[in-house]
Amino acid sequence: MHPPAPFLIPRRVDQDVKLFDYIIPKGSLVLVNVWAIGRDSTFWEEPLVFKPERFQSIELDVGGKDFDLISFGVGRRICPGLPLALRMVPVMLGSMLNSFNWKLQAGIESKNLNMDEKFGFNHTQSSSFTCYPISSLILPIGQQILILTRVYIKSYIWHSLLV
Numbered sequence: 826m827h828p829p830a831p832f833l834i835p836r837r838v839d840q841d842v843k844l845f846d847y848i849i850p851k852g853s854l855v856l857v858n859v860w861a862i863g864r865d866s867t868f869w870e871e872p873l874v875f876k877p878e879r880f881q882s883i884e885l886d887v888g889g890k891d892f893d894l895i896s897f898g899v900g901r902r903i904c905p906g907l908p909l910a911l912r913m914v915p916v917m918l919g920s921m922l923n924s925f926n927w928k929l930q931a932g933i934e935s936k937n938l939n940m941d942e943k944f945g946f947n948h949t950q951s952s953s954f955t956c957y958p959i960s961s962l963i964l965p966i967g968q969q970i971l972i973l974t975r976v977y978i979k980s981y982i983w984h985s986l987l988v
């Protein structure tokens with residue numbers, strides 16, 4: 826699993842808390858290691874293998890009920906963008922897959938693709954992907970999100986006008 830926020834947003838403890846045999850003193854800064862949860866083989870079979878189909882056979886609530894998968898965080902500070910993200914990610918992914926002809930750069934094989942992660946928000950550092958034929962249109966992801974949000978809103982308006 827590749828959480829965009831590997832430690833979630835830091836929390837500060839406002840009173841002493843006893844957790845199993847540990848006391849977490851008031852004022853401590855607590856980081857939740859979502860990255861490690863996603864690599865724990867007691868929850869996940871072959872956690873390091875890219876197997877999207879694993880989610881077909883299990884039912885997990887990403888809204889904070891199942892702690893095995895808390896990509897959006899949990900509790901009062903859970904990501905407020907969750908409902909938008911769950912709608913936008915399939916639209917974005919579908920649009921990008923449909924709009925570009927994805928190829929690896931000449932001479933690079935998929936097994937040699939550098940999929941190493943950098944610590945921080947959002948990770949892949951691979952620069953080996955190229956999209957043809959519109960490679961000049963590769964935009965920073967923020968711009969793509971903005972454009973796709975506009976496309977989504979426009980198509981929504983068109984849809985409401987047409988229905």
Ligand code: HEM
Nearest residue numbers: 829830833834896897898899902903904905906907909910
């Ligand atoms: C796949 C997309 C997204 C993922 C995986 C994601 C993940 C997260 C995570 C893990 C947190 C920290 C939650 C915690 O510490 O408990 C967070 C916080 C936040 N997210 Fe997202 N997020 C996504 C999309 C969005 C979108 C689309 C928006 C806004 C439109 C958004 C706005 C925020 C804000 C404002 C916070 C801070 C909340 C706070 O501190 O109380 N996120 N997100």
